[in-house]
Amino acid sequence: xxxxxxxxxxxxxxxxxxxxxxxxxxxxxxxxxxxxxxxxxxxxxxxxxxxxxxxxxxxxxxxxxxxxxxxxxxxxxxxxxxxxxxxxxxxxxxxxxxxxxxxxxxxxxxxxxxxxxxxxxxxxxxxxxxxxxxxxxxxxxxxxxxxxxxxxxxxxxxxxxxxxxxxxxxxxxxxxxxxxxxxxxxxxxxxxxxxxxxxxxxxxxxxxxxxxxxxxxxxxxxxxxxxxxxxxxxxxxxxxxxxxxxxxxxxxxxxxxxxxxxxxxxxxxxxxxxxxxxxxxxxxxxxxxxxxxxxxxxxxxxxxxxxxxxxxxxxxxxxxxxxxxxxxxxxxxxxxxxxxxxxxxxxxxxxxxxxxxxxxxxxxxxxxxxxxxxxx
Amino acid sequence: xxxxxxxxxxxxxxxxxxxxxxxxxxxxxxxxxxxxxxxxxxxxxxxxxxxxxxxxxxxxxxxxxxxxxxxxxxxxxxxxxxxxxxxxxxxxxxxxxxxxxxxxxxxxxxxxxxxxxxxxxxxxxxxxxxxxxxxxxxxxxxxxxxxxxxxxxxxxxxxxxxxxxxxxxxxxxxxxxxxxxxxxxxxxxxxxxxxxxxxxxxxxxx
Ligand SMILES: Nc1ncnc2c1ncn2[C@@H]1O[C@H](COP(=O)(O)OP(=O)(O)O)[C@@H](O)[C@H]1O
Ligand SMILES: [Mg+2]
Ligand SMILES: [Zn+2]
Numbered sequence: 001x002x003x004x005x006x007x008x009x010x011x012x013x014x015x016x017x018x019x020x021x022x023x024x025x026x027x028x029x030x031x032x033x034x035x036x037x038x039x040x041x042x043x044x045x046x047x048x049x050x051x052x053x054x055x056x057x058x059x060x061x062x063x064x065x066x067x068x069x070x071x072x073x074x075x076x077x078x079x080x081x082x083x084x085x086x087x088x089x090x091x092x093x094x095x096x097x098x099x100x101x102x103x104x105x106x107x108x109x110x111x112x113x114x115x116x117x118x119x120x121x122x123x124x125x126x127x128x129x130x131x132x133x134x135x136x137x138x139x140x141x142x143x144x145x146x147x148x149x150x151x152x153x154x155x156x157x158x159x160x161x162x163x164x165x166x167x168x169x170x171x172x173x174x175x176x177x178x179x180x181x182x183x184x185x186x187x188x189x190x191x192x193x194x195x196x197x198x199x200x201x202x203x204x205x206x207x208x209x210x211x212x213x214x215x216x217x218x219x220x221x222x223x224x225x226x227x228x229x230x231x232x233x234x235x236x237x238x239x240x241x242x243x244x245x246x247x248x249x250x251x252x253x254x255x256x257x258x259x260x261x262x263x264x265x266x267x268x269x270x271x272x273x274x275x276x277x278x279x280x281x282x283x284x285x286x287x288x289x290x291x292x293x294x295x296x297x298x299x300x301x302x303x304x305x306x307x308x309x310x311x312x313x314x315x316x317x318x319x320x321x322x323x324x325x326x327x328x329x330x331x332x333x334x335x336x337x338x339x340x341x342x343x344x345x346x347x348x349x350x351x352x353x354x355x356x357x358x359x360x361x362x363x364x365x366x367x368x369x370x371x372x373x374x375x376x
Numbered sequence: 377x378x379x380x381x382x383x384x385x386x387x388x389x390x391x392x393x394x395x396x397x398x399x400x401x402x403x404x405x406x407x408x409x410x411x412x413x414x415x416x417x418x419x420x421x422x423x424x425x426x427x428x429x430x431x432x433x434x435x436x437x438x439x440x441x442x443x444x445x446x447x448x449x450x451x452x453x454x455x456x457x458x459x460x461x462x463x464x465x466x467x468x469x470x471x472x473x474x475x476x477x478x479x480x481x482x483x484x485x486x487x488x489x490x491x492x493x494x495x496x497x498x499x500x501x502x503x504x505x506x507x508x509x510x511x512x513x514x515x516x517x518x519x520x521x522x523x524x525x526x527x528x529x530x531x532x533x534x535x536x537x538x539x540x541x542x543x544x545x546x547x548x549x550x551x552x553x554x555x556x557x558x559x560x561x562x563x564x565x566x567x568x569x570x571x572x573x574x575x576x577x578x579x580x581x582x
Contacts, residue, residue: 091399154525161526164491179496182489182533186525 001113001301002075002333003043009069010062012038013363020367021333022356023075025323027344028337029368030360036337039365040117040306043335046072046084047115047304048139049096049106057088066090074113084113107153111143114303116292120312122284126272130261137262140291141201144298148197151190155257158186163252170251184240191236191257195229198260202227208293213286216318223271223283226263230255285314292331302332311338320347385411437508439484439501441466449473449482456480458515461570462505462534464488464527468520475567480518483508488521488530497533505534509541518573519547535576546573 002023008014013035028036041060044052054060061068067089074082087095096103103109124132142149162183169175206225213223230239239255240247246254264271264283271283295303310319325331338344341359348355357368380386385407392403410418434440435447442448449455449469459480463469469482485500487493508514517538521527535545548569 157525158529161491161529168491176496178533178536179489179491182529182536185532186529 001077001304003046003072003304004075004081005071005073006039006042006046007069007071008039008042009067010065011042011068011070012060012062014038014365015062015363017363017365019358019365020356021335022354023333024353025348025355026333026335027348027355027357028335028360028365029339029341029344029357030337031339034360035363035365036360037119037308038363039360040308040335040337042070043072043304043306044115044117045070045086046074047113049086049094049103049109052117052119052121057094058090061088061090082113107146107149110149111146111299114143114295114299115306116288116295116303117306117308118285118288118310119306119308122288123280125284125287126264126275126280130259133262134258134260136287136291137198137201137260140205140294141197143295145197148194151193155187155190155194158183158190159253159256159258162187166247166253167251170248175248180244184237187240187253187256188236191231194257195231195236198229198257199227199232202262205290205294209286209290212289212293213282216286216289217279217282221267221279223286224265224268226265228261228263229257230259231257281314305331305334307334307336309337311340311343316343316347320351323347323351323353435484438482439486439504440469440482454479457513459518460505460508460514460516461518461520463520464522471566472520472570475570477567477570480516483517485521485530488524488526489533490526500530502534502537506537509538509543514543516544516546518570519545519576520570531576545576547576548573 003021004023006017006019006021008017010016017039019039028039030036041052044050050057051060067087070086072084074084076082083097083099085095085097085100096106096109098109098112125136138149138152142152162180165179165183202225209225210223213221234242236256240253243253243255266275266279266283271280275283292303292305307322310322314322322331323334336344341357345357348357359366359368380389385404388407388410389400389403392398392406393400395403398406410421432441432443433445435442435450436445437450438447440447440449444451456479460483461472461478461480462483462485463472464485464487466484469484472478472482483501483505485502485505487495487500489495489497489500505517509517517534519531519534521530531547538545548566
């Protein structure tokens, strides 16, 4: 599976663009704020039906325009081409189509065209709150387990309903046990399905993660990812029963799988506090590469890889290592952004792998031909 | 689109655009269309709306929208009064009637439990449903609410309310994809899922 063609209209800073890609390495070269990451985000849209950055779809419409359109053609092997088309008009519902057919539920799209994004924002995984880390687990499991995603969506809905109920009761100085219990029942059933999947996933994932961390760091330190969950010792039913008093005072649900977290350890200590910058960068990259490998193993084919400002994260040798892995078929299609043309074209020249280079200039993309590069 | 040359047209556009699924562009198109129509046509529409609002009533038995105290379905002696299908609103009644697979009576809740939308168990006709069961003729209740978390939770609440009565409670089979509204399920799958209904207890995930 690879992305053959991408057409953009009024997406972020692009008025109009049409790009045809290499099945292997594609590079976007341009100054800061020229629109490199925006192209990666458009590709991200095709896979996950939403932006990596803006949760409000309409904010991705080019300022002053009425809509954006992203169209992508994936070569699926054999003669099959899948066309994904996303259109967002101002004040309207997003349209998302596979081969001209509108999805009834966007969740059905997730996992069909898997993708892993490596971004400078990945440092949030270490620095930000637990939500970011839950999203990491959820986004990986959802790529291959439809039921998990359904359960998770339903859990979050039931949780939101229960929280509204707690709030309403508190405001009206009133309480109805039966009304709470029906939502508890949902949360209990859903948590019973979600929790073991998270636990088992992390066990397997950790092995792959350890392998990649060793590769990246040269392999002296021991690393660990610990799954912190209230569900480990107690059932969801017991938790809800034990905290209903507290929940009524707080006016929201204080226990459950929505409180799960991951602790990242290096030599037994949290990498957030005790890891050097370099160690933290290696940790994060290993998280993403392990994500890639995990999805690849389960899907049986290679996800698309997006590497945004990868040179910020790694020195030249490490990036060369990654591109080599691509040439050795560990990775499938890769998209890379960089501000320096020389650095990347030199590297590609050394490795000799099928590639395309695009120059990005304030919202326009030009494919560079080989003779353009020789002028360098 | 705010430079109306007529306040009168603007008013109508404002009213139309309050309707579900109608944006301001469509509202303007409708308004201009009505402006071109014969006056008698517009009167038919305006009077029809008022008459509907004034005169429509809810069936005293099943709470479906009706022109008479007891709706056509409840009044039909050929329908099986021992079997009740519980639905959210008239659209579900219409969808199930289209399948021709169901010969019992309905019970229209008028909503589903959703605290976020301000709907609790007492805001829909669950008490009235229990009342119908108490009266004794009913043998079986089929829950046919949409397969959303709210529909499911409402099923669960009703199931608990009906536990003490000696009737069987079933739910329509989930052949319909999770999250698909009943209304959108095609007639074949919907018809089949009514025939293949499962005892509700089996549909609770273990
Ligand atoms: N909705 C939008 N309309 C117009 N321009 C936008 C929109 N969203 C982002 N941009 C512009 O896109 C540019 C950033 O592009 P980006 O791809 O992040 O740059 P980089 O090449 O550094 O990765 C900024 O100049 C920003 O103003
Ligand atoms: Mg960027
Ligand atoms: Zn009736």
